[in-house]
Amino acid sequence: MSARSARFLKTATLAGLTSLALIACTSNTPEAKKTDGNATQAAAGSGSNDAPGQKVKIGFSAPAADHGWMGAITKATQAEAKKYSDIELIVAEGTNDVNLQISQVETFINQKVDAIVLLPFDGAALTPVAIKAMEAGITVVNVDREFDSTFAARTTILGDNKGMGISAGTYVCQEMKGKKDAVIAEIAGIDSLPLTQARSQGFKEALADCGLKVNNRVAAEFTVESGEKAAANLLQAAPKIDAIWNHDDDQGVGVMAAIKNSGRKEFFVVGGAGSANVMRDIKAGNTLLKATVIYPSTQGADGVRLARLLVQKKALGDLVEVEVPRLVQLYAPVVTKDNVDQYLPTAFES
Incomplete structure (x- = not known):
């Protein structure tokens, strides 16, 4: 193996750990306790992040499902939201019309949702309305196609x-x-x-x-x-x-x-x-x-899970950091006959 390949595999391992953090979550409820040095530290609570908590209303908007991967994004997002009794997911009709998608986000703002998970048809075009949502106190999670400004989203989830x-x-x-x-x-x-x-x-x-x-x-x-x-x-x-x-x-x-x-x-x-x-x-x-x-079609589903954690003020349990990361980039693994059974359950239909 060459030096570059070794570096790539090391980077891939770290990226994989980031993705796993989305799955294996524990509570971020802090409990203050004294250390021997009289310093105060936060200890994670004993509950699970998957346990029902504060109700979270999430708006979701994505382009039209004119491609197998894009259709899988919306389907996986809806399926993930149904797993949580504390999530109310409002799904806008998929569209490749930028002006219509902007209107969808404005509707979410007027509905006073807690969070918006947004896969923009055009990241640059949707940036201003995403900033408007953030300024209204709504948590925005950007999926796949990046906005032009870091102020447009609290967290961004990307493929690689x-x-x-x-x-x-x-x-x-x-x-x-x-x-x-x-x-x-x-x-x-x-x-x-x-x-x-x-x-x-x-x-x-x-x-x-x-x-x-x-x-x-x-x-x-x-x-x-x-x-x-x-x-x-x-x-x-x-x-x-x-x-x-x-x-x-x-x-x-x-x-x-x-x-x-x-x-x-x-x-x-x-x-x-x-x-x-x-x-x-x-x-x-x-x-x-x-x-x-x-190229994961779980990005919208991951966005819903992170939006829920952000609104409920929780974090990724596998990280020491007490906040959800600003950027999560999902890994691009190679699927072969040896590991195909691991990836088939989340694959999309062409």
Whole structure:
């Protein structure tokens, strides 16, 4: 293992611990007690953060569910809220209309909700109204697409786009086992998006660490149709391929259709985002899919849990810090046949 890979794995471990902190929570109710030095320290109470507490009214708004991952965000958020008797979740209809989403947030403000969990269609455009909510005393939790100002949210929950590329590239390097002439292909998402650029940059850096590079690259548009067209073009342009990383499992449905039509089998495929159908194929082992890299669709659900803790003035029990962190970045693990059962329960359907 190279020095860079070792550093990456160390960072991944720390990120994983942050994600686990979202799951294993204990109470943050302080109890003052004297130490031998007559200093006062806070000790966590014996209760659980999951025990019913102060009622919390949460507004949730996200873009339209025109993509499997986005649909899973809203579904997981609603399912998580139902687990808590002290949460009232108000879900706005998903929309890609920025002005309508701004109006939804203003409605939440007028309803005097305690918190808003917001996945903005456009982070910059939703920043002013998010600041307005914060100034009204409403706790805002920003999900996935960042606002332009730190004053717009108390806490932000992000996936790790560059980390996805690093994870995918590291896995490909491991599978190549030192094969320096390996031909690596990449099917990206929409090239103009920063998230696509970050994924590609991470992939490039990880491959460089083991002496490889992206030999053939095409871009799609996160749709089945665009994935099939891009993959067909790639296969026509590259007579030999050893591995393909496809950024998105939804467009991957089209990618795999194009591969099947080509009849080619000399390479393996790594997916992206972590859909259930890809995981089932990985588990079955009867396709060229050997792995996928997770971009968590639990971010909205995590946002609801953190909003609840923030309003109830609790913290993450696995941290010494007595406040919920300002930024939580979720890990981008590689799912293979060896660990697929661990990730299937939270996977989204393409």
